[in-house]
Amino acid sequence: MKTHKLISLIFNKLSDDEMLIRSKKFLHTMDKRRSVRDFTAKQVPKEVMENIIKTASTAPSGANKQPWSFCLVGDPKLKKKIRIAAELEEKENYSNRMSKRWLRDLNVFGTSWEKPFLEIAPWHIVVFKRVYEIENEQKHNNYYVGESVGIATGILLTAIHNAGLVSLTHTPSPMNFLSEVLERPPNERAFLLIPVGYPAENAKVPDIKRKAFDEIISYY
Secondary structure (H helix, E strand, O other), rough: OOOOOOOOOOOOOOOOHHHHHHHHHHHHOOOHHHHHEEEEEOOHHHHHHHHHHHHOOOOOOOOHHOOEEEEEOOHHHHHHHHHHHHHHHHHHHHHHHOOOOHHHHHHOOOEEEEEEHHHHHEEEEEEEEEEEHHHHHEEEEOHHHHHHHHHHHHHHHHHHHHOOEEEEEOOOOOOOOHHHOOOOOOOEEEEEEEEEEEEEOOOOOOOOOOHHHHHHHHOO
16 A cells, blocks of 8 residues: 655744743634625735635645635636626525525624625635546545535635635525536535625624633533
8 A cells, every 4th residue: 555755744842831822812813803795896916815725725634635626716707707696596595595594593694695795806715625536537535525625714714814804705505606607627516605805994794792612612
């Protein structure tokens, strides 16, 4: 069985004090992250977006298969196509697919089937999960695809915030139209549509609170 060559780990050990300082500083930074629906059209350098995606690709994955593809969309025509297709699905969702409880839970966010931010934000990152690979005309399933892509997406959102930008995890369901608009291969499934950019000058976010710490942690 073929094995990977092992190399020495590069690891910089920190003191307890330095770890505490870093962890508090990073918590303070990430506690300001919010999902945003009000964007400006101000351009973001392509290299910044590429670095964000490279950061996401450092995520661990099942058997190191890295079962993800990130599509960086900046073409206004493609963004308009995506908006039109997304709004068709969202209109059906709000009209027929969503339960009364679901709609009630969404009221606090003031959302509707209309998604103008999909044209306004300068970039979309469309995350696809690669369910399988084709090697020598043989199909080989990837492992822990959802978990791997979910971790990579979490790092992606963190990198976006770290770069001084805002984003929205948009999930128009079903998302098959993204594969069609972007002409993706059959082994990929759309996972998330993430508009990225600067917040509008008058951007508003819902007045919501995170769960208390003792609600999300258990000690053993």
